[in-house]
Amino acid sequence: MRGPYDLSLVEGSITTPHDMARIQKIRRASKFLVAIGACATAGGIQALRNFTQVEKYIPLVYARPEYIHTLEKSSPIAGQVAVDFELRGCPINKTQLLELVSAFLQGRRPNIHPYSVCWECKMRGNICVMVAHGIPCLGPVTHAGCGALCPTYHRGCYGCFGPKETPNPASLSARLRVLGVPEDDLVRLYRTFNAEAEPFRQESTVHE
């Protein structure tokens, strides 16, 4: 890796000793470091291993576990080095990525808001699937960015953009319980692609 770089975009989570060394080097070589995507900002789906013992997983998939080197946990970039901005989503939204890079070139803050999917859903004029049809929806606690895609297609949000700023998942969970969502489904809802994001991680353990 050469460098120095003005802007580094990093995707993927840290899951091996090699990753750990590499991210330190990238941080040193970069003026601005931006983590993009659910893996880089919340450990990604691989962070599901953080809720069990990783040694239990390996023999399930690989016949020769001795060939595998991996860390106990999959951690977001910000868990290892300082990060200047995080772009959410699994996958990220390309308009947001363009905005991020343009803002960087113009030396301003990106115009990317930390409010909820509900906000976008209202803007889009959708009928709320939770209110109208009793479909469980993570929109109230999920970070905006997708344009409320799932409710637009008559399905509940499953949280692929991770938590919004200061979410209140406990109150959403109470509501979901009223809709008849069992406890083990609540655990699954908060544990998909952003399971290591603190508000989701914590709420998922409450229902375990």
Place this chain on the structure above:
Amino acid sequence: MSSKTIKVDYLARVEGEGALYIRIKDDRVTQVQLKIFEPPRFFEAFLQGRKYTEAPDITARICGICPVAYQMSSVHALEQILGLKVAGPLRELRRLIYCGEWIESHGLHVYMLHAPDFLGYADAIQMARDYPEAVKRGLKLKQIGNELVALVGGREIHPINVRVGGFYSVPRKKDLVPMVEKLKWARDAALETVRWVSTFNFPPVEPEYEFVSLRHPQEYPFNEGRLVSNKGLDIAVDDFEAHFEEEHVPYTTALHSILKARGAYYVGPMARYNNNFDLLPPAVQAAAQEAGLTSFCCNPFQSIIIRSIEILYACEESLRIIDQYEQPERPYLEAEPRAGIGHGISEAPRGSLYHRYRIDDQGVIQEAKIVPPTSQNQKTVESDLYQVAVQNLHLPEDQLTWICEQAIRNYDPCISCSVHFLKLHLERR
């Protein structure tokens, strides 16, 4: 005694990261190893304990290039357990979204990754200086494929609209119609692509392969059919594991899949083409013949022509589907979960993708198995590499490396979807 090692650490223009080692001793190729590495991702393990309804969303995350393939193999396997038979317009919509993925993935590979090999450019950006029109055509084709996936699936990467039983919501006819003009352009562009790539120079090799793909009695395959080969394999999808097995090889991060009876085999566009040529529409067959192909091709370098033929087919098929489409009354079929085992194979851009699930009576996944096309081709890629290295031993090292990389790209290996990623073990001697 002279000994040299050709080592390519990061394979350019392959989706993901890979490494290749060829050991040459006294003018003999002694070892060929293709290494694919990324941290382990454990998808089969993650699926345990999840609800069956989550499988299409979770497995889509295995690959950003071919998420539709994962969604399709998973929903078909799960529907088998639930006793659901998706037919009519819902079945057609599934073919339509798959067409989008083929157009997008093949367009990317043909133009951006593979063509530069044949024309002697380090990458598509260099190639664009001399072939600006071609590169623009490739980008636009890819864009149209993406649009088709987004139209049916909600977005182009990790679509949100696919579910067990059908879709969360279905497009109206008038939502699909605006694609027609674009697809007609794409059809012409695909035909031009076929003509263009057929003028490339192809090393004259014709190894013996066993070509494995789905075959359906009435249609070029996407989601349904039996698994067949040119060497007499003809089995139900359910019997996959009775005929194939995976071995874990120390130096690579992917598991190698082999046919128990005969070893290495070949999946992908060339396998589909060879097993299903008679099912291509006459116009597509004619384009293949005009490009100098017959109904059977076994030169792996010509896979670029066949990928282009499949883009053409996917455009024709999308136009047919949109033309005949009538919006179904309900977007999905429903069933109560029940315990059982289900199998699904669909034809990902890179070849047959196998899924098996066991769920309990609550619909919770107890066990999942996924065999992606890249791990099925791995053994065949290595034997191709061995041949190519032996034949070109006299070339200077940079040219030898070039042609080896090209031989790997013949397979369009999708390293991000090898599913079984292990950490690389470097062997230094």
